[in-house]
Amino acid sequence: MKRPPKLAATPRSPAVTIDEGVVLAAGGQAEQRIAVATQWQLMWWRFRKHRLALGGTFVLVLFYLVSLFADFFAYTDPNESDAQRSLIAPQQIHWRDDGSFRPYVHALTGARDPLTFKRVYVPDPGKKVYLSFFASGEPYQFLGFIPMDRHLIGVQEGRAGDSLFLLGTDLQGRDMWSRLMYATQTSMTIGLVSVALSLVLGVVLGGVSGFFGGMIDTVIQRIIEILRSIPTIPLWMGLAAALPAEWSVVQVYFAITIIISLIGWTELARVVRGRFISLKEEDFVMAAELVGCSKSRIIFRHMVPSFISHIIAATTLAIPAIIISETSLSFLGLGLRPPAISWGVLLQDAQNIQALVISPWLLVPTIPVVVAVLAFNFMGDGIRDAADPYL
Amino acid sequence: MVAYIVRRLLLAVLTVWAISVLSFAIIHLPPGDYVTSYIASMSASGSAVSEGEAIAMREQLGLDQPITIQYAKWMGLMLQGNFGMAMEWGRPVSDVIGDRMSLTVVISVAAIIFTWAVALPIGIYSAVYRYSILDYAFTFIGFIGLAIPGFMLALIVMYIGFAYFGANVGGLFSPDYAEAPWSWARVWDLTLHLPIPAIVLGISGTAQLIRIMRSNLLDELRKPYVMTARARGLPEYRVILKYPVRVALNPFVSTIGYLLPYVVSGSIIVSLVLSLPTVGPLLLKALIAQDMFLAGTIVLLLGVLTVVGTFISDLLLMWVDPRIRLGQQ
Amino acid sequence: MSGDAKTLLSVRNLRTCFYQDEGTTKAVDGASFDVHEGKTLGIVGESGCGKSVTAQSILRIVEAPGRIVDGEILLTRPDGGVTDLVQQKPDGREMRAIRGGDIGLIFQEPMTSFSPVHTVGEQIIEAVLLHSKVSRKEARLRGIEVLKSVGIPKPERRIDEYSFELSGGLRQRAMIAAALSCNPRLLIADEPTTALDVTTQAQILDLLRTIQRERGMAIMLITHNLGVVAEMADDVVVMYLGRVVEQGDVDAIFHDPKHPYTKALLQSIPSIDSKPRIRLPTIQGSIPHPFNRPPGCPFHPRCTAFIAGRCDKEEPQLVPVGDGRQVSCFLYAPAAAGTAP
Numbered sequence A: 001m002k003r004p005p006k007l008a009a010t011p012r013s014p015a016v017t018i019d020e021g022v023v024l025a026a027g028g029q030a031e032q033r034i035a036v037a038t039q040w041q042l043m044w045w046r047f048r049k050h051r052l053a054l055g056g057t058f059v060l061v062l063f064y065l066v067s068l069f070a071d072f073f074a075y076t077d078p079n080e081s082d083a084q085r086s087l088i089a090p091q092q093i094h095w096r097d098d099g100s101f102r103p104y105v106h107a108l109t110g111a112r113d114p115l116t117f118k119r120v121y122v123p124d125p126g127k128k129v130y131l132s133f134f135a136s137g138e139p140y141q142f143l144g145f146i147p148m149d150r151h152l153i154g155v156q157e158g159r160a161g162d163s164l165f166l167l168g169t170d171l172q173g174r175d176m177w178s179r180l181m182y183a184t185q186t187s188m189t190i191g192l193v194s195v196a197l198s199l200v201l202g203v204v205l206g207g208v209s210g211f212f213g214g215m216i217d218t219v220i221q222r223i224i225e226i227l228r229s230i231p232t233i234p235l236w237m238g239l240a241a242a243l244p245a246e247w248s249v250v251q252v253y254f255a256i257t258i259i260i261s262l263i264g265w266t267e268l269a270r271v272v273r274g275r276f277i278s279l280k281e282e283d284f285v286m287a288a289e290l291v292g293c294s295k296s297r298i299i300f301r302h303m304v305p306s307f308i309s310h311i312i313a314a315t316t317l318a319i320p321a322i323i324i325s326e327t328s329l330s331f332l333g334l335g336l337r338p339p340a341i342s343w344g345v346l347l348q349d350a351q352n353i354q355a356l357v358i359s360p361w362l363l364v365p366t367i368p369v370v371v372a373v374l375a376f377n378f379m380g381d382g383i384r385d386a387a388d389p390y391l
Numbered sequence B: 001m002v003a004y005i006v007r008r009l010l011l012a013v014l015t016v017w018a019i020s021v022l023s024f025a026i027i028h029l030p031p032g033d034y035v036t037s038y039i040a041s042m043s044a045s046g047s048a049v050s051e052g053e054a055i056a057m058r059e060q061l062g063l064d065q066p067i068t069i070q071y072a073k074w075m076g077l078m079l080q081g082n083f084g085m086a087m088e089w090g091r092p093v094s095d096v097i098g099d100r101m102s103l104t105v106v107i108s109v110a111a112i113i114f115t116w117a118v119a120l121p122i123g124i125y126s127a128v129y130r131y132s133i134l135d136y137a138f139t140f141i142g143f144i145g146l147a148i149p150g151f152m153l154a155l156i157v158m159y160i161g162f163a164y165f166g167a168n169v170g171g172l173f174s175p176d177y178a179e180a181p182w183s184w185a186r187v188w189d190l191t192l193h194l195p196i197p198a199i200v201l202g203i204s205g206t207a208q209l210i211r212i213m214r215s216n217l218l219d220e221l222r223k224p225y226v227m228t229a230r231a232r233g234l235p236e237y238r239v240i241l242k243y244p245v246r247v248a249l250n251p252f253v254s255t256i257g258y259l260l261p262y263v264v265s266g267s268i269i270v271s272l273v274l275s276l277p278t279v280g281p282l283l284l285k286a287l288i289a290q291d292m293f294l295a296g297t298i299v300l301l302l303g304v305l306t307v308v309g310t311f312i313s314d315l316l317l318m319w320v321d322p323r324i325r326l327g328q329q
Numbered sequence C: 001m002s003g004d005a006k007t008l009l010s011v012r013n014l015r016t017c018f019y020q021d022e023g024t025t026k027a028v029d030g031a032s033f034d035v036h037e038g039k040t041l042g043i044v045g046e047s048g049c050g051k052s053v054t055a056q057s058i059l060r061i062v063e064a065p066g067r068i069v070d071g072e073i074l075l076t077r078p079d080g081g082v083t084d085l086v087q088q089k090p091d092g093r094e095m096r097a098i099r100g101g102d103i104g105l106i107f108q109e110p111m112t113s114f115s116p117v118h119t120v121g122e123q124i125i126e127a128v129l130l131h132s133k134v135s136r137k138e139a140r141l142r143g144i145e146v147l148k149s150v151g152i153p154k155p156e157r158r159i160d161e162y163s164f165e166l167s168g169g170l171r172q173r174a175m176i177a178a179a180l181s182c183n184p185r186l187l188i189a190d191e192p193t194t195a196l197d198v199t200t201q202a203q204i205l206d207l208l209r210t211i212q213r214e215r216g217m218a219i220m221l222i223t224h225n226l227g228v229v230a231e232m233a234d235d236v237v238v239m240y241l242g243r244v245v246e247q248g249d250v251d252a253i254f255h256d257p258k259h260p261y262t263k264a265l266l267q268s269i270p271s272i273d274s275k276p277r278i279r280l281p282t283i284q285g286s287i288p289h290p291f292n293r294p295p296g297c298p299f300h301p302r303c304t305a306f307i308a309g310r311c312d313k314e315e316p317q318l319v320p321v322g323d324g325r326q327v328s329c330f331l332y333a334p335a336a337a338g339t340a341p
């Protein structure tokens, strides 16, 4: 019946209670530290207590590091194909050799399948390929402009691309590990760019809706309601299919980003509108006015932080749907097109169920999708709880 | 009550209109028109179409008229149930779609039934025994369910079926019945094949609905009427089931409206992986072949389908919630 | 004075705590008081002092993570036997018969005390069916009758309406009807008028008085409004932070408050005699959350008669101060007797 008392650390418990003619003033000792903390500090304290949210944040930082330095994390050209090397199984890393730390993988030797006479690669336990970290390999432009040739992993002799297949290869013999790194880059940034577009749409339309109210509000709300009752995938499939086939990778990337961002904005608009409306009547605004806080102080100390944190939470929670949309569209062959690489593009290979059964590692790209979606959900939940402990 | 129905009906009509415009746009977005694609497909099969014939055809189809008139004509045809020709198939669109539309409905409804049947009891349990071990377990599973897109789950299910059971778990019919005319035996065969697609399609919706039910019920459990019911001397299980669960069901009923577009969307892509004879694979083919009449019709029909479903759920909500029936709110 | 009336309910040293991650909230911390047959006991205190939790403890409907940790709640049954409600299973048959049967409860919130999707009648009939062996039809007649007795016009029609179709005042009457439908011997009214406008408040209070006269039922009236207490109660219990700080009959408390807290409360209500536009005296400081209750007498940080070295070290006990009154304050306790437990 009552809300559990969550210390006095709530932005809504001003130091003054009004109760049937008994006016009580000033807080106790314990509330001191809390009283001087800013909104952001309070939120951070609450967020910190959220284990899953912290874990999610950590994972996302990792993912974006990979996105930023994909060339460094990959060890070979993701588009280098070789039909001969089709569907090689992932190699197992052996960490110790002769009792000392010296990671290696078994080299692969070509053999002929006695039944099909196809050329297949099998690990040769006799030959070891020693790995090295921060090894020099293919040259690339670090961050796009610094020439560099260091990679996270490499081999001590020869080209990594010829002997290292940590996650195996796909149908065309391309290295899955390196492709996965670049796919992460594409899929994670599509999430960000699309959500940014959605955010602009959502904030503008939701803000207008909540701020002006009346007729405009009604119209925008109906539009949102209509958009939400349309099955999105067929519609977006139609739009995506209409993209001219001769468009470049970059053009398609941006077109898909825009198409996908049309999914996310309605929810964001709803949150923004809700915030706008409740901000007008928020009880802590009233309470702050009652204690005599100035308007600008109310706006900057209380309203803005609460507003922004809700938007951040909603934005974070919108990204998973976007990632899933991109993956789905690309999986269907209607989203990003090769040579672009994204999680969805990688999963296209898994559509071939025969190939999948003999080479289950084609399903590996599902793992980062699920992990990223989970991480965004956890982080978003954490932010939302921290922003408003009463929700 | 009447005002509510009228409002909902208006919104439904408006939505159908919006969908029709979007579908029409899809038909017209790609460069070229029906005749260009027709010529292309004819020449592919070896027979040429003359310049004159093309012009005559454009005139006959009204393709030389302004876009608004074309839209009106198209809508007119649609309303008569004349969906045009499917280029690639050389047959009327309605023929090509056949009972794929109804199978889409069957699968979507099966998925929703699964979703409800699972989400309801788990949601109730999780709210009543909040922070229990099982609640945490359900929350965790729910999160995973949310994070795995339907088509990935379908891939994984297919893989497991093939790799461990050596069976194709896809499809909606056994080979014997795939092309057979409808009979009770075929219906039974369909029923046996339904669970896997329904579950694959329903999982992520289930995860969402569990969360919705849990938080609805938690809100309701805090309300004073629960305590009054308890104070009346009602046994605890009846207190919970008769009052807060019943109240929390109302917003839950209205989730159909929101679940349906979601499930229909999902069915398109899941059907592809599980090779289900729904409109999904057809739509993809049509889009890739730029067979726009077929694609546009499918998008429009799917849209109309969800609108009708949503409208039904609105009526259902009115039926279960006296506040709406009696014009409150 | 109510010393002559028989005790119906006796709460002895009741302690109810909420166990949460952040710590333990001692919502009720050793409260003791008696309710006499046919009399009205007023329980007053600022919000958060544990009044509602006390009521919930009596009915054994304290919600998790709350639990009664100590004390006795002795209810005299119609046959003269005494049942300790603390020993009952909360959802057991006996306790359920008492809830709604012997003890009725009405709530502060007439808006939300009825389920919005069940008719008012359904909820009243359900109570009747639970506590007496009658048919549904008879139960419905009983429902109509009891609705009529609380002054609801056209009860045969109202019984099939939903609570949101009733006005606030009617809703609270319906609530009272639901509580009365099984002829309870004790009616617990938790802030029954707080959510109502002033005129309706007066009507509802009148109604309670009439019903009490007609049925000879005891009422435990919980409120933070001293005016309501003055008007309604025979006896008064003043609570502060889960404890009873003073109790006695209503005249004595209002005319000769003993505890500094009671005095302060009384001074802070405006009266017709007080000069216009002067600042009402206020009580210093804020009520500490029961979660970090001060040591010693819980009121000492705000008390004007605070005895250093005593009030902040030892806990005062309720001691009789004549006339059947009791106060929990060192001002009235002999120095030797007031050692902390």
Ligand SMILES: Nc1ncnc2c1ncn2[C@@H]1O[C@H](COP(=O)(O)OP(=O)(O)O)[C@@H](O)[C@H]1O
Binding pocket: A001, A002, A003, A004, A005, C018, C025, C026, C027, C045, C046, C047, C048, C049, C050, C051, C052, C053, C054, C063, C064, C065, C066, C289, C290
């Ligand atoms: N369900 C609950 N969970 C946690 N704490 C509660 C709960 N109900 C009441 N409390 C706490 O118990 C104390 C007394 O509450 P209550 O009895 O409702 O006060 P009041 O005197 O205003 O009726 C409050 O501090 C409140 O925070």
Ligand SMILES: [Mg+2]
Binding pocket: C048, C051, C052, C053, C190, C191
């Ligand atoms: Mg209360």
